[in-house]
Amino acid sequence: MASRSTVIFPKDWIWGAATAAYQVEGATREDGRGPSIWDTFCRVPGAIANGDTGEIACDHYHRTAGDIALMRELGLGAYRFSISWPRIFPTGSGRPNAAGLDFYRRLVDDLHAAGITPHVTLYHWDLPQALQDQGGWENRDTARRFGELAYTVAAALGAGVHHWYTINEPWVASFLGHWMGQHAPGKRDLRVALLAAHNLLLAHGEGLVALRSEMRPGDAAGIVLNLAPCEPATDSNADLEAAHRADGFVNRWFLDALYRGAYPDDMVRLYGDAMPEVEAGDMALISQPTDLLGINYYTRNVVAHDPAAPPLETRRIVPVDAPVTAMGWEVYPRGIYQVLKRVHDDYAPGRMLIAENGAAYDDSLVDGQVDDPEREVFLHDHLLEVYRAIEEGVPVGGYFVWSLLDNFEWAWGYGKRFGIVYVDFATQERIIKRSGHWYGHVTREHGISG
Numbered sequence: 403m404a405s406r407s408t409v410i411f412p413k414d415w416i417w418g419a420a421t422a423a424y425q426v427e428g429a430t431r432e433d434g435r436g437p438s439i440w441d442t443f444c445r446v447p448g449a450i451a452n453g454d455t456g457e458i459a460c461d462h463y464h465r466t467a468g469d470i471a472l473m474r475e476l477g478l479g480a481y482r483f484s485i486s487w488p489r490i491f492p493t494g495s496g497r498p499n500a501a502g503l504d505f506y507r508r509l510v511d512d513l514h515a516a517g518i519t520p521h522v523t524l525y526h527w528d529l530p531q532a533l534q535d536q537g538g539w540e541n542r543d544t545a546r547r548f549g550e551l552a553y554t555v556a557a558a559l560g561a562g563v564h565h566w567y568t569i570n571e572p573w574v575a576s577f578l579g580h581w582m583g584q585h586a587p588g589k590r591d592l593r594v595a596l597l598a599a600h601n602l603l604l605a606h607g608e609g610l611v612a613l614r615s616e617m618r619p620g621d622a623a624g625i626v627l628n629l630a631p632c633e634p635a636t637d638s639n640a641d642l643e644a645a646h647r648a649d650g651f652v653n654r655w656f657l658d659a660l661y662r663g664a665y666p667d668d669m670v671r672l673y674g675d676a677m678p679e680v681e682a683g684d685m686a687l688i689s690q691p692t693d694l695l696g697i698n699y700y701t702r703n704v705v706a707h708d709p710a711a712p713p714l715e716t717r718r719i720v721p722v723d724a725p726v727t728a729m730g731w732e733v734y735p736r737g738i739y740q741v742l743k744r745v746h747d748d749y750a751p752g753r754m755l756i757a758e759n760g761a762a763y764d765d766s767l768v769d770g771q772v773d774d775p776e777r778e779v780f781l782h783d784h785l786l787e788v789y790r791a792i793e794e795g796v797p798v799g800g801y802f803v804w805s806l807l808d809n810f811e812w813a814w815g816y817g818k819r820f821g822i823v824y825v826d827f828a829t830q831e832r833i834i835k836r837s838g839h840w841y842g843h844v845t846r847e848h849g850i851s852g
């Protein structure tokens with residue numbers, strides 16, 4: 403347990419926790435919700451560990467009152483959640499589904515009543531299946547449909563929502579979903595993935611335009627990127643080059659497009675014929691100024707050149723003896739500082755937030771308690787590194803733990819637990835883990851031990 407707080411965060415610092423619709427809501431067939439690509443993908447034999455699905459998940463859809471009470475117990479100032487697109491547009495277009503909008507209206511009102519600020523992500527990967535049937539993210543039109551979603555949700559919720567994020571982790575949605583086949587819609591084609599990435603960025607642009615038409619003075623909108631320092635495994639030229647390519651693949655592709663208005667030349671050359679067509683005006687739409695940038699940080703990439711693999715397929719290495727989480731990801735707190743500093747120095751996007759940070763561990767419930775000291779240390783050490791960035795003048799304004807609840811961890815199903823609150827999926831009972839009690843202490847003290 404942390405002792406006396408010696409590191410106090412800035413006065414207007416935001417303490418939050420995050421979830422995403424498909425991972426927590428359940429109720430996939432209720433109140434007019436249409437199917438999403440994840441409902442479909444979960445039915446593909448072998449796609450999801452243990453054959454799990456998001457059909458019930460944490461049943462958050464029916465349990466928001468209890469979950470908001472938990473947030474209060476944790477002293478959260480903010481809750482980041484996402485909108486299920488197929489709840490709003492069950493068939494991808496046409497008239498919005500009033501029951502879907504009502505659910506989020508009530509959630510926003512109830513959060514305010516509890517003194518918790520809603521941070522809303524518009525797309526966290528659950529594309530309506532109806533839009534996938536028309537090409538999904540391979541179809542430029544999906545970006546326009548996303549603009550309609552953004553406009554509709556902002557018009558319905560704008561009075562109570564002042565922090566908006568268009569797309570969560572476009573890298574994951576495009577490359578894990580369209581090149582590596584591990585996420586919905588399960589495609590395996592680099593050309594398709596690059597097209598999806600471009601259309602996701604266009605959607606971000608369309609979304610910003612739509613949000614701005616409804617936003618009030620002082621409201622903020624941006625995007626959320628998963629970023630990681632990419633470091634060479636050795637100082638050989640081959641590894642240095644491989645690390646630079648990995649950086650282009652994961653980080654620069656999106657940061658350059660968003661904050662410099664162009665894809666990085668070296669990567670454009672590397673992708674060659676797989677490059678999507680970029681139309682006049684696309685990069686201007688994509689690189690409109692944002693008011694905030696959400697950064698999701700989990701680990702670093704240590705990269706080695708692999709002579710047997712094509713140039714993009716570098717080898718990711720976990721250094722020997724490095725501590726790892728249950729995902730096998732290296733625990734590397736310094737990376738969160740490196741990412742914040744680098745993005746500020748190289749791209750100056752203005753205000754940033756840590757929109758996700760956290761760890762999966764093999765938690766178990768013993769005598770009604772979950773003792774997860776590793777997660778507590780993980781969060782503490784990352785927060786200390788965030789504080790270091792603040793001290794060096796990086797404009798970072800808040801921190802959202804991933805996740806509020808154990809939930810549906812995509813292809814891993816319910817086998818990987820990221821929550822600071824344990825969920826017994828058989829009974830839907832919630833138990834605040836040791837790390838959650840610790841985080842509650844942090845939010846109230848407004849700081850951590852140094």
Ligand code: IFM
Nearest residue numbers: 422571698758804811820
């Ligand atoms: O669970 C995911 C989340 O949906 C997006 N960011 C990473 C998390 C952990 O894998």
